[in-house]
Each structure stands twice: as structure tokens, then as C-alpha cells.
Ligand SMILES: Nc1ncnc2c1ncn2[C@@H]1O[C@H](COP(=O)(O)OP(=O)(O)O)[C@@H](O)[C@H]1O
């Protein structure tokens with residue numbers, strides 16, 4: 001079984017997909033995002049899956065996508081913000097190097113407001129994001145090998161902090 005060199009978790013807007021790409025580039029390894037895997041498999045964007053089949057169906061696809069990627073992908077893996085809600089996913093993350101990207105509410109709302117639609121934040125994003133974080137923070141902490149604060153940092157600076165937190169060497173070191 002091949003496992004990822006590192007896995008990124010954290011709430012929407014923490015920068016998992018963006019930072020994951022930068023970290024993978026620095027390490028000279030591949031990048032994979034389970035949200036992209038789900039969209040490729042379903043043949044449609046995530047908001048359409050939520051509307052057409054509902055959140056429970058999306059969560060089932062997500063659990064399967066994380067299991068497949070975590071067992072086959074050797075590079076950097078970014079998960080969707082809600083993936084850690086699944087007990088079996090937390091179980092398989094237990095033995096992997098996992099970085100929890102922290103972000104304050106104000107930064108997250110600013111960031112995701114400019115990005116692709118996220119169905120869970122479509123209505124009243126500030127209140128929804130706060131609720132999500134209250135429920136999920138303990139789960140992010142449970143699976144995290146390291147926690148990296150992204151506030152006031154560019155994606156490149158966050159990538160440096162991630163590599164430092166896990167003491168990973170890049171080909172240029
Ligand atoms: N450290 C950062 N500073 C400023 N903007 C960021 C940062 N990280 C990500 N972003 C921006 O925030 C948005 C959400 O980033 P994304 O990587 O999709 O987050 P996630 O996958 O955690 O939801 C994108 O528009 C991205 O360019």
C-alpha cells in the first residue's frame with residue numbers, strides 16, 4: 001500500500017487545495033484533492049451533487065474517495081473540509097502525517113467568498129462556518145500530527161510552515 005507524504009485537513013477557506021499544490025511542487029511529488037476525485041467520478045460539480053443526490057450521498061462518495069486516495073497516492077493529499085466527520089476516515093488518518101490548517105473566521109469568509117461555490121456556505125456563510133468549526137475543531141485536532149496557522153500568511157508562507165512542521169526536506173534543501 002502507498003500512502004501520502006502528507007494530508008491536509010481544515011475548514012473551507014483554510015487553503016488546503018491551494019497550499020497542497022504548492023507543497024507538492026516544493027517536494028517534487030504529485031498532488032491530489034479528494035473533491036476533484038469526487039467530481040471526476042460523479043461527472044459533475046460538488047454543488048450539483050448536493051442538489052441532485054443530497055449531502056449523505058456526497059459524504060458516502062467522499063469517504064470512498066479518501067480511502068482510495070489514502071491507500072494509493074504517494075504525494076500530497078488535500079481533503080474536503082467535512083471529510084473528518086466520518087469515523088472510518090479519522091481511523092485511517094491516524095497513522096498518516098496530517099496537518100490541520102487553521103484559519104480565523106474573517107479570513108476564511110474573505111477567501112471563500114471569492115472562490116467556487118460551497119453549498120454548505122451558500123446561505124449565511126459566517127454563521128454556518130462558525131457552526132461547522134464548533135462541531136469539527138475537535139475532529140481536526142484528533143487527526144492532526146501538526147497544526148499550522150494560516151492567518152496573515154500567503155499560500156507560499158503556509159507551505160513553508162507545513163514543511164517545517166513535519167520536518168520535511170525539499171529537493172533544494
Ligand atoms: N493563505 C492564503 N491567503 C490568502 N488567500 C488564500 C490563502 N489560501 C488560500 N487562499 C484563497 O482562498 C480560496 C480558498 O482556498 P482553497 O485552497 O480552495 O481552500 P480549501 O481547499 O481549504 O477550502 C482560494 O481563492 C485561494 O486562492
Ligand SMILES: O=C(O)C1=C[C@@H](OP(=O)(O)O)[C@@H](O)[C@H](O)C1
Pocket residue numbers: 010011012013016017035046079080081082083118119120
Ligand atoms: O466543509 C465541507 O463540508 C465541504 C467542503 C468543501 O471542500 P473545501 O474544504 O476544500 O472547501 C467540499 O468538500 C464540500 O463543499 C463540503
Ligand SMILES: [Mg+2]
Pocket residue numbers: 016017018035078079080
Ligand atoms: Mg479544497
